[in-house]
Amino acid sequence: MxxxxxxxxxxxxxxxxxxxxxxxxxxxxxYNTQAPVFDGTIYEYLESQPGVYDSLLLVLDRLPDLRSKLKNPDSTYTLFAVTNRSFDIALEALNTTRSLTGRSNLYLEDVGLLDLDSMTNRYVINDVFDTEQLMPFIDGKLVTSTKNNYSMHIQFRVLNASGFVGGGQQQLIFSDTNNSIFQRYWQRVNTSVVNVKTKNGIVHILSAGHDFGFSKFTSKYSTQ
Structure with a gap:
């Protein structure tokens, strides 16, 4: 009983x-069974997200060659999209440093175009790279930016979730190699969203805590 x-x-x-x-x-x-699809170009995707990419769009307005690439439906690119918060972090760090030496604040409308162009182009990669293409490369893949053949690096990984090792969200680690083969000199950032498909390429969205320019923004303009 x-x-x-x-x-x-x-x-x-x-x-x-x-x-x-x-x-x-x-x-x-x-997880990631269906990638988001946007019926437009990469540039139009950025425009369709008010309050998220305003700073990036402002920068692209100052860089017409790069803007034209992202608008062109006949070309293919991979964009690692930088949110407003990433630009805020970079500007706050820059102007804090400038204030210590008695210099006035700088904003995206003020900074020099040469370095701004170089830094922004590093987030735009020639050709299309989604997670499926990157998955087989255990050590990641060196890729080339749209300007000056600058080498960046992308590595695929899957986070752990629900007690499953490697059973969670797909993520990419995007690295500025600083022209070095030694990884200890690289600067890295993770994605928060991957594989947004557009008519002329793929958009991966970087985490909001990223410092635009991989900390180079502050060092370039802190004393100018």
Missing amino acids: QMKNLYIILLPLLLLVNISCDKGDAHYYD
Whole structure:
């Protein structure tokens, strides 16, 4: 009798565990099964996200050659998109440093075009690289930016989730190699969203904590 009562008590609990596991598995397999698709160019995608890429669009307005590339439906690129917050971080660091030496604040409308062009182009890669293409490269892949054949590096990884090792969100690590073959000199940033498909390429969105320019923005303009 006691065993029967124990079975009655345990049965609902076992069913609950099974349901939870099923949901966990579904959650596990749902990651990145369908990439977002935008019916327009990379530039039009940026325009379609008000309050997210205003600073990047302002920079592109100052860099017409790069803007034209991202508008061109007949070309293909991979953009690692920098959000407003990343520009805010860079400007705050820059102007804090400038204030210590009695210099006035600088803003995106003020900074020199040569270095701004070089830094921004590093986020735009020739050709299309999505996670499926990058997955086989265990050590990542060196890629070339749209300006000066500058080498950047992309590495694919999958985060852990729901108790599964490598069972979570797909992510890319995007690195400025600083013209070095030694990884200890590289500067890295993770993506928050990957594989946004557009008519002329792929957009990967960088984490909001990224410092635009990989910290070079501050060093370039702090004393000018």
